[in-house]
Amino acid sequence: xxAFPASVALIIRALVVSARWAGRSRQSTxxxxxxxxxxxxxxxxxxxxxTLEDIVxxxxxxxxxxxxxxxxxxxxxxxxxxxxxRIIWLMEYFQIPHRRxxxxxxxxxxxxxxxxxxxxxxxxxKRYEPKEPVNKTPREIxxxxxxxxxxxxxxxxxxxxxxxxxxGIFVAASTVRNILRRPRPRRSSPGLAAAEGxxxxxxxxxxxxxxxxxxxxxxxxxxWGLWPTWVLVAVDHFSRSMTAVSALEGPNAGWxxxxxxxxxxxxxxxxxxxxxxxxVFASDAFRDLLHEWNVRQRFGAVGKHGSIAVTERAILTxxxxxxxxxxxxxxxxHLSQLLDDFSDYYNECRxxxxxxxxxxxxxxxxxxxxxxxxxxxTVSGLVEQRSFLDVRVTAFRLAA
Numbered sequence: 279x280x281a282f283p284a285s286v287a288l289i290i291r292a293l294v295v296s297a298r299w300a301g302r303s304r305q306s307t308x309x310x311x312x313x314x315x316x317x318x319x320x321x322x323x324x325x326x327x328x329t330l331e332d333i334v335x336x337x338x339x340x341x342x343x344x345x346x347x348x349x350x351x352x353x354x355x356x357x358x359x360x361x362x363x364r365i366i367w368l369m370e371y372f373q374i375p376h377r378r379x380x381x382x383x384x385x386x387x388x389x390x391x392x393x394x395x396x397x398x399x400x401x402x403x404k405r406y407e408p409k410e411p412v413n414k415t416p417r418e419i420x421x422x423x424x425x426x427x428x429x430x431x432x433x434x435x436x437x438x439x440x441x442x443x444x445x446g447i448f449v450a451a452s453t454v455r456n457i458l459r460r461p462r463p464r465r466s467s468p469g470l471a472a473a474e475g476x477x478x479x480x481x482x483x484x485x486x487x488x489x490x491x492x493x494x495x496x497x498x499x500x501x502w503g504l505w506p507t508w509v510l511v512a513v514d515h516f517s518r519s520m521t522a523v524s525a526l527e528g529p530n531a532g533w534x535x536x537x538x539x540x541x542x543x544x545x546x547x548x549x550x551x552x553x554x555x556x557x558v559f560a561s562d563a564f565r566d567l568l569h570e571w572n573v574r575q576r577f578g579a580v581g582k583h584g585s586i587a588v589t590e591r592a593i594l595t596x597x598x599x600x601x602x603x604x605x606x607x608x609x610x611x612h613l614s615q616l617l618d619d620f621s622d623y624y625n626e627c628r629x630x631x632x633x634x635x636x637x638x639x640x641x642x643x644x645x646x647x648x649x650x651x652x653x654x655x656t657v658s659g660l661v662e663q664r665s666f667l668d669v670r671v672t673a674f675r676l677a678a
Contacts, residue, residue, distance in 0.1 A: 290394075293363060297370035304332070305373065339368050339383070357385075362393050415453055416655050417463050422447075422674075423454055424462045429663075429672035432599070440629025441674050444637055446658040448650035483550050483576065485516035488642045492521060492548040493589040494538065496556070497597070499525075501607045509617065510537045513592045514548070517642035518630045520592060521545045523617045525610055531561040539567060547571040552586055554578045596620055603669040619666050627664065627673035637675075 307328070357365070365385055368374070376387045419442075426438050433441075435451040435458070442449045485491040494512045501507055508529050512522035522541035526533040551568065553559035555577050568575050578586045600620045607613050625642075629635040636647040662677040 290363075290366075294366060294370055297367045301371040301373050304371070336368075336372055336382075339364075339372075357389075365390065366393065414655075415449060415457065418657075419447060419449065419655055420457050420463045422657075422661070423449070423457050426672075426674055427458055429665075432603075436631065437629070440631065440635040443635040443649055444627075444629050445661060445674060445676055446650055446654060447656070448652050448654045450652075483552070485514070488514060488516050488519075488644070489546050489548045491515040491550045491552065493552040493586045494522075494559070495554060495586055495589040495593065496526075496534070496558070497593045499597075499601060499607065499613060501609060501613060503606065507610065507613060508533075509596075509613075510534055511589055511593050511596065512538065512541055513589045514545075514638075514642060515588055517638045518588070518633055519638035519642040520621050520624045523596070523621050525613045525617060527610075529558075531558040531563045534558045535563050535567045539571075542571055547573050550574050550576060552576050552578060554586055592624070595624070600669050600671075603671070616668060619668070623666060623671065623673055627675055 435454040438454045439451040483491050492512050498506045508526040510524050524537040625639045634649050640647050660677040664673045
């Protein structure tokens with residue numbers, strides 16, 4: 279019955295209807311016999327006998343129900359299913375009002391109402407029925423969490439949770455943590471909302487759409503652990519997508535201008551660009567580039583850490599989650615390949631908490647993104663894995 283709730287409800291409904299019909303037939307028979315008793319003494323005696331038999335049958339049913347409860351120790355056990363069905367039959371057959379149930383059959387009105395509601399739901403009407411948690415994480419999702427963790431052991435609970443959001447599955451970060459603490463089971467548009475939710479400083483530029491505001495910075499990376507190479511990083515503030523990550527051939531402003539111009543050609547120029555007050559970003563060549571592309575420049579605070587925090591966090595992610603996992607950067611070509619892979623991973627595979635767990639390119643391209651509901655516990659498509667061998671990172675996403 280538990281496996282077929284609709285069948286349970288149908289059977290109970292048929293039982294109630296049949297008991298009600300039988301009770302009405304019995305009542306009409308008694309009324310007919312009482313009416314006929316006025317014309318004949320024999321008919322009167324037959325009507326009295328039928329009435330007494332009806333009373334005795336009700337008393338026997340009452341005794342039967344009460345005897346089933348005698349000798350039990352408190353607290354009382356729930357009525358078995360057969361007794362519950364028997365009580366419902368008697369109630370409908372003898373047309374017993376709900377207010378007289380406790381006096382007639384020794385059962386409270388609340389119990390009978392609970393049984394009837396449970397039967398309508400398709401359950402068996404027990405007092406304490408085991409309930410399936412609404413937000414229970416299925417076994418296959420727990421296995422997927424473990425697989426993601428084993429492929430990327432350096433990822434935290436939030437990174438794994440956002441990866442699952444990208445697959446259309448909602449799992450809270452705390453749930454990921456709890457699943458990873460237990461043994462592995464065996465097999466059997468947020469960007470705009472996030473921007474509007476920021477209480478900006480009067481002098482702060484808030485990104486309203488893709489390519490509205492970029493921030494740009496440089497960082498040094500060591501080839502073979504000895505030779506420094508400058509890397510230019512540019513990030514779009516609205517979508518958090520990385521629009522440029524290029525290894526520069528030299529430290530001067532000319533190489534910075536060339537790399538940034540390639541990013542303008544590839545993605546389109548922003549309306550505003552934020553830099554620190556390093557010499558290459560204050561040079562005439564850099565200002566000429568911005569003037570040519572009609573881009574307005576704004577400087578971060580002098581000597582203040584975090585004045586271009588968006589790009590600084592992206593650089594920290596580049597070094598800690600990516601380049602730090604490479605034992606040796608074997609040359610400029612190897613570094614360029616690592617940076618290209620990081621750009622693909624960061625933009626297309628890595629969820630970002632600032633935009634609600636979405637992948638940056640989804641927001642940058644204007645696609646609609648909604649974080650999965652808490653009840654979303656099934657994979658909505660084929661899961662695609664992309665492995666980056668140099669850094670030993672495996673990304674998970676839905677296949678296109």
